Amino acid sequence: MAKGDKVLSQWDRRPMTLVRDDFLPYPSPDSLREWAWVWERMSVTFLHARQHECLPHWHIAPRRLPNAIAFFVHTGKARWQIGDAIVIAQPDDLLFIPEGVWHSAEHLPERRFCVSAIHFTARLFESLDILSVLGFPVHVPKLPEAGSVVNELLRLSARQPLGWQRRGAALVTDLLLRVVQERPDLFRPAASPSAVTALKILHPALQFAEDHLGERVTVTEMAEAAACSVRHLRRLFREVLGMSPKRWLIERRLQKVAHLLTQTDLPLKAIAAECGFDDLPHFHRLFRRRFGQSPAQFRRSAFRGL
Structure with missing residues (x-):
């Protein structure tokens, strides 16, 4: 072996890159460990998304819908009743309404209120609402990183390019899993393990x-x-x-x-x-x-x- 070959083989054995591994850990999903299997059996359908600038007299009369809804607050405050829970939603807050749950809302008029509504279904075995089964939190405070996902869902719904519902379903799944992974302490599964x-x-x-x-x-x-x-x-x-x-x-x-x-x-x-x-x-x-x-x-x- 030539001298140059020896030097080259020594360099070959040295690492050429450093792999980053300093990421923050995710919180422990203790209450959800028994339910990890549902993500492989869940089907998500993205229906539509809209952003609303709400006037001072705006409100949602008590209602319940056949699909789930996620609300993302951009500016202002509003009082919501979701089932038995009463919530004051503020900027960067995320609200989840499970299928068939009574809810209502009213604008707190001291400032303008802007909110986006994402309508979707997320079901286990095509029939069971995931939000209800897993006990999704109705109120997730201060999740600004959800804003980019919401904005893309709004764009997809408004322009409806090729494959918009398929990509929308992937983004809704991202939004749901983001809450599961970042805020597992807020979950209260409806059923026992x-x-x-x-x-x-x-x-x-x-x-x-x-x-x-x-x-x-x-x-x-x-x-x-x-x-x-x-x-x-x-x-x-x-x-x-x-x-x-x-x-x-x-x-x-x-x-x-x-x-x-x-x-x-x-x-x-x-x-x-x-x-x-x-x-x-x-x-x-x-x-x-x-x-x-x-x-x-x-x-x-x-x-x-x-």
Whole structure:
């Protein structure tokens, strides 16, 4: 070996770069460890996003929607009621409204109020709202880094370039995981860790119902899909979801109706049939009881305000 070759081989053994490893650690996700698997089974749909400059008389009357919402405050203050929680939201605060949760808001008029609203769904097994299952905080104070994600969601929603909903879903996922990773102490999972196993048992039953929403689905068929008895299925539903299989099926059908009302131009009769409602008067009563207004009123008001 030549002398020059020896020198070259010695240099080859020396590191040529230094890998950065001085990043701040993430907080310990103690309350969420049992739920780490949900991110592989979660489906996210980005619906739309809008930024609103709110006048002093602005308010949101009590309502509940079939989708989840994230509000990001740019300037000013507003008082919100989300379920039983009352929150004063300030600049750089993030608010989360789970699906179907009653909420309202009013402007505190001493200064201008600007807020962005991101409408989306984030569901486990296509049917369970992730915000409810994981006990997402309704109020995440001072998260300015979320602002860049929100601004890009606003741009996507306004201009709708190719693939806008797919990229929007990725950005909503980023927003959700940012809160999970940076503020895990704020989470209060709705179910106990033992419910993880129960949810996995229920998955085939939930999926069967999802695939046959437009048909007559029986509790017996759902139990067969989950390979358990009807009695055991009912117990699991009440333990994990807080309702009977029949009640859950009605809720899921109404949820899909509300989605189709706001995302399609299909006539109401066709939507009701697609979601398994063949008795229109009964369907109207159920919908009004669930959302506080008729399907036609719901469709008209879907994109007004926030």
